[in-house]
Amino acid sequence: MAKITYREALKQGLREALHADPKVFLMGEDVGRYGGAFAVSKGLFQEFGPDRIMDVPLSESGFTGAGIGAALGGMKPIVEIMTVNFSLLAMDQIVNNAATLLHMSGGQIHVPIVIRISCGVGKQLGAQHSHSWEPLFAHIPGLNVISAGTHEDARGMLLTALKSPDPVILFEYTGLLNVEGEVPETAVEVDITKAKIRKEGKDLSLITYGSGVIKALEAAADLAVLGMDIEVLDLRSLRPLDEKAIFTSVQKTHRAIILEDAWRSVSISSEISARIMENVFYDLDAPVERLCGLEVPIPYPKHLEDACVPQKEQIVSQIRKMLSK
C-alpha cells in the first residue's frame, strides 16, 4: 500500500488513462498551462502535450458538446468541468445530447464520454461556488453518475468509466484534495456499479456518498467508543443505485440513516428512503432518517456555512437518538 493525497490519486488515474489509450484526451478550462484549477493535472501538459491536455476557452456548453461529438467520432474524451457550479451551462449538452442520443437513435449512437466534475461545500466560496448537485445529475436516465469518496475510487473510477459505452459523470471532492489515504501500489480499475461497505456494523446502516464517506467513518468511530456498531455504506454509484447492497444492509441492521451534503428535497436520500420503504419496509425497526444540507444557498461566513451541511457531531447525536443511547 502507498499513502497519497486525493489530488495525487486523481492525477495517477488520469496519467494511467492517458498512457493506456492514445484516443483518450483531457479537455477543460485551465487543465494545461495553468496546471488545473486545483493542480490535479499539473505536469500532464508537459508530459502529454497540448493535443492530449487541451486548454479550452470559457465555454462549458461548447466544449462539453464538442466532447460528445468527439466521442461519437471515435475518440475517448475526458471532459473536465472545473466545478459543478459551472456545469449548468453544459446541462443542455449533458441531458439533451449525452444522455439521450442512444435512445433517440434507437440504440445506434453511443456516447462514451467521461465528464469529471469537482464539487463540494466548505471553502467559504459563497452561494455560486459551493453546490452539491449530485442529485440533479442522478435524476437523468441515460447517465451513469459515480462519486469518488475515497482515494482508491479517486484513482480507479476514471479507468473503469472510460470502458463504459455510455456517458459517465464522475464527481470529485475539492474538500478532500489534500487529505492523505491508502491505495494499492498500482492504479487498478474499480467496479463502478456497486456500493461498498466501508465499515461493517450491525446496529444501524449509515448510507452516504462522496464528501459524506469520511465524515461517516469518523462518526462511526466515535459511536464505536460509545458501544454502537455502525455500518457505513458508500453508495459510489448514484445512478444506477445498487439497491441490493442497500437492502442487504438494512435487512441486517434494521435501521437506516442517509447522509448527504445536498439539499434535502428531491435528493439522493429521499430516493433511497423511498426505495427502502417500497422494498424492505417490514425489515425496519424504526423510520428511516436523513441528514442533509439545509435548504439555503450557501452563505460566505464560516459559521453559517458549517451550519448548512451535516457535521460529525450532528451525525453522532442523531444516531445516538435513533439508538436511544
Place this chain on the structure above:
Amino acid sequence: MSQSLQITREKGVFLLLQMMRIRRFEEKAAEMYTKAKIRGFLHLYIGEEAVAVGITDLLGPEDNILATYREHGHALARGISANQIMAEMYGKVEGCSKGRGGSMHLFDAKKKFYGGNAIVASHLPVAVGLALASKKQEKADLTACFFGEGAMAEGEFHEAMNLAALWQLPLLMVCENNRYAMGTAVQYTHSNPDIEAKGKVYGIESATVDGMDVLSVRSAAEKAIEYIRLTGKPFFMVCNTYRFKAHSMFDAELYRDKMEVETWKKLDPIPKMQQYLLENFQFIESELKDLESACDQEVQQAVDFAEAGSWEPVENLQNYVYSPKE
C-alpha cells in the same frame, strides 16, 4: 498621455484619489487574507483601476452597474463605503450584502450596484434585462456591465450582444481585457484576437482604449455614454489592461513570464496620473502625501469597522431565501 485636457485640476485629483483608494484597499484586503480574516476567493483588481474609475465617474446615480467577482474597485468607485465592503469581506452583518456574499458578491441595490457575479458571463444577459426595463419604462438611465475577455468566449456574451443590438438597448458593455482568463492567455481563448470586432459584428458601435490610462478611459467613456444617451443604443468598449497580481489570491503563475508582468507594471495607471497632474497642474509632493494618508486612514477605519462588526446568529441562517411574507 491622453489628449483629453478638458478635465479640471479638481477632477484629475479626484480620479487619482479614486484609484489610490482602490489600490490601498485591496493591498489591505490581501494582508487581511493572509491573516485569515478574509477567506474564500479574493480576486484583486490591482493594475486595472483606471478602467472602473474612468467609467464609473461618468455614471449617474440612476445608472445600473454590474461587475464580476473582481469588483472591489467598481464598488468603491460607485460609492459603496470601504467600511461596508471590508465588513462584507469579513462576513459580518454590517457588510453591503449582510455578510452573506463575501468578496465575490458585493451588492447595493440603492446604489444600483448589481454584483459581484461569480459565474463568468452570467451577469451579461441580466445587464441586457436591466437596460430593457429602462427602455420599457422610458427612463433615461443606462446600464454599465463589466467583464473580462475570457467571458467573451461564453455563449452568454454572444446572446447578450445580439439581444442588446436587436432590441436597441441603452447598455455600455465594457471588456476589461487583462489578457488572461485565469491561466489561459487571450490567444488560446479568441480565434480572432481583434476583440473590438466582436461588437461590430453585431452592429454595435465599438471602441478600444488604453485601459492603463484613466484619462483615455474616461474620455472614451464620455463619448460612449453620450452616444448611448443620445441614441438609446448599446456601445461596446474594450479596455486593454493587465492584472499585476495572481488570478485569485494565490496561483503559481506558471502561464506568464515574470518579465511580462514587470513590463506592464511600468504602465501602472497610478504613478502615470500622478505624473500627469504634476506636469499639467503643478500637483506637489505634499498633496500626494495628503491623498496617501487619506487612503490609509479610510482603509484602517474600514478594518476597524469590520473587526468590530457582528456575526449573523445561526438562527437567522435561512433568511433571504424567499421574500418576507406581507
